[in-house]
Amino acid sequence: xxxxxxxxxTRAELSGLAVDVAPLLLGxxxxxxxxxxxxxxxxxxxEAYHGHGTGTRADPGSHARMGRTARNATMWGEPGxxxxxxxxxxxxxxNVVCGPEGQAGGILMRAGEIVSGVDAVxxxxxxxxxxxxxxxxxxxxxxxxxxxxxxxxxxxxxxIDAVTGEEFEGARAELWLRDEPITDVATGPRxxxxxxxxxxxxxWRFWIAxxxxxSPFRWGRGAQTESLDHA
Numbered sequence: 001x002x003x004x005x006x007x008x009x010t011r012a013e014l015s016g017l018a019v020d021v022a023p024l025l026l027g028x029x030x031x032x033x034x035x036x037x038x039x040x041x042x043x044x045x046x047e048a049y050h051g052h053g054t055g056t057r058a059d060p061g062s063h064a065r066m067g068r069t070a071r072n073a074t075m076w077g078e079p080g081x082x083x084x085x086x087x088x089x090x091x092x093x094x095n096v097v098c099g100p101e102g103q104a105g106g107i108l109m110r111a112g113e114i115v116s117g118v119d120a121v122x123x124x125x126x127x128x129x130x131x132x133x134x135x136x137x138x139x140x141x142x143x144x145x146x147x148x149x150x151x152x153x154x155x156x157x158x159x160i161d162a163v164t165g166e167e168f169e170g171a172r173a174e175l176w177l178r179d180e181p182i183t184d185v186a187t188g189p190r191x192x193x194x195x196x197x198x199x200x201x202x203x204w205r206f207w208i209a210x211x212x213x214x215s216p217f218r219w220g221r222g223a224q225t226e227s228l229d230h231a
Contacts, residue, residue, distance in 0.1 A: 009175040011163055014079035017055050018048035018098040018105035023185050023206045025096065025107055029115060029176040030162070034151030039117030041140050041150060043109055045207040045214045047190045049095070051075055051104020061190060061197030064104035075104040080163035082173060084147070086154040091144030094152055096162065096175060110191065110205070111215045112140045114149065121149045142215045184209045189227070191217055198223030 006029060014021055031040045051064030051072070059065055063085065064072045074083040075097055083095040083106050099105035114121055114136070121139050122129055125148055131139075140149040147153075152160065152171060160168040162175040186209040189199050196202070198220035207214045219227075 005179040006176040007179055008165075009080060009163055009177045011079050013177060014096065014098050014163075015100055016098065018050055018107050019055070019204050021096075021098045022046050022048040022107045022204070024177060024181050025109075025175075026185060026206060026208050027178045027182045030094070030109065030112070030150055031174045031176060032150045032152060032171060034171045037117060037120035037151065039120055039150055040115040041112035041146070042115050043112045044211040045109075045111035045205070047108040047110055047206070048098075048204040049106050049108065051106075054099060054103050054105055059197065059202065060195060061193040061202065062104070062106075064106075068104070072104065074159045075106050077101055077159070080161060080175065082152065082157070082160050082162050084152050084154045084158040084160070087144060092147040092152060092154040092157075093143040094147050094150060108143055109146050110143050111207075111213050112146055112149075113211070113213045114139050120151075124148050124151060137212050141213050182208060188217070189223070190220075191215065192220045193223060194220040195222050196226045199227040201226075 025043050025046050028043050029040050049062040050059040052067045064075045068076050078101040079098050081097045087093050094109045095106035140146045156169045160173050162173040165172050165174040186207050187203045188205050190205045
């Protein structure tokens with residue numbers, strides 16, 4: 001576990017394109033207080049997504065690829081808020097909004113290491129205690145588990161501000177960035193994203209090389225075929 005110095009994230013630090021900001025989140029901490037329980041998770045894996053009109057190329061894998069909707073509205077707001085959406089009708093997944101207000105971008109928090117609050121996370125995850133080494137590794141390994149671990153739920157916590165840490169629907173969230181960014185960063189296709197958006201054409205997944213909490217890769221629907229076609 002790293003003990004490198006951290007500082008509260010600022011809007012300015014999150015105002016760039018998601019693909020540029022994403023590597024800076026590795027080794028950062030998301031700290032939440034939900035129902036009185038504080039949890040801190042060190043980020044080990046993230047993915048960048050751009051909305052319609054953001055950056056130099058269209059991102060067909062983004063929720064905001066067709067423009068602003070009721071579902072993705074938070075992605076178009078000011079940086080530092082958290083876009084919390086529901087995946088497969090079950091899992092609450094957490095993203096950090098990036099880019100200037102009015103330009104959609106988000107960074108999906110895919111996996112992390114529990115820094116503190118293991119007992120609260122174990123209860124949320126329904127994990128048997130005492131935890132084995134494998135169970136501890138898996139507590140926030142994957143975006144659905146990560147969202148469950150930090151306790152943020154769709155739709156009530158969508159839009160919570162991780163810069164100010166202001167209470168929102170009974171919860172607080174703070175994003176703390178490393179003073180010195182991690183240098184040993186691996187990149188590759190995003191996990192489980194369909195079509196070309198899930199191939200090496202979009203190497204927008206970033207993770208700490210060799211970290212055991214990073215989630216395993218899997219192809220999205222049609223992505224492997226697209227990858228072969230464009231090899």
